[in-house]
Amino acid sequence: MDGGTTARPMRADARRNRERLLTEARAAFDQDGVSASLEDVAARAGVGIGTLYRHFPTRDALLEAVLRERFDVLGAEAHALLGHDSPREALVAWLRRFAEAGTSYRGLTAALSATLQDETSALHASCASMRTAAEALLIRAQRSAEVRADLTAVELFTLVFGIAWAHEQARGPDSGGRLDRLLGLLFDGLSAG
Known part of the structure; x- marks a missing residue:
């Protein structure tokens, strides 16, 4: 035994x-x-x-179970994008997918944002591999000097959550275009030098 x-x-x-x-x-x-x-x-x-x-x-445990497959797909997409020719374009493409996924349910951006601070949350643990994969995209873009070097992964997620939240609040005609525009402005601000 x-x-x-x-x-x-x-x-x-x-x-x-x-x-x-x-x-x-x-x-x-x-x-x-x-x-x-x-x-x-x-x-x-x-x-x-x-x-x-x-x-x-808990509610987080239910939400984590509902979102687990989506998180796994996002994590796999981030890993696949590590081979993209342009590290910045890879990061931008993944962050766009992440922002879209983050607005799939009303209130989801706030719930996901809160998990960054709460390591005991079921959502925090579930997001770990996705966050790690996204951080690898960020580091690769920073090493290529395509994205500013002083940006942390937590800061990047916070910025994208903010844009996703704003998009979620202002749904309506051309909301997809608005999300692209806001993300475009963010990505321009992330460019190195």
């Missing part, structure tokens, strides 16, 4: 409940933003609130 414990596989009904909760959370976040009622999410999934909390003990 090795003395270790092994996780028991999830029962089929528990797996179905978890998947229904995730499906209904996505729908609720689409409709009402990340502050959607968790009681409503549970009711829409046909389970009690206790079942929701057994699977997802």
Whole structure:
């Protein structure tokens, strides 16, 4: 005996409940933003609130589970862009995708921004590989002298969160064009010398 414990596989009904909760959370976040009622999410999934909390003990845990695949894709895109000919263009392309993803649910930019400061958050841990990959893009752009050297990754994320938040607040006609314009202004300001 090795003395270790092994996780028991999830029962089929528990797996179905978890998947229904995730499906209904996505729908609720689409409709009402990340502050959607968790009681409503549970009711829409046909389970009690206790079942929701057994699977997802906090709102951040539920949000992290909903966003995990998106974070994984963003992390993989950042790694793929490390081979791009222009380090600055690679960074700009990834930050644009990140800003777009950050506005997929109302209130998400504020939730993601808060995770930068809260290392205990489920979202903070989930974002770690994505942040690491983005930091590698930033460092590469700085080493090529295409992006100012005094910018930190946290500062860059804070700036992009600010733009994403402004975009989220001003949705309407040409909001996609507005996001591109604001990001363009930011990227111009990031240029080295």
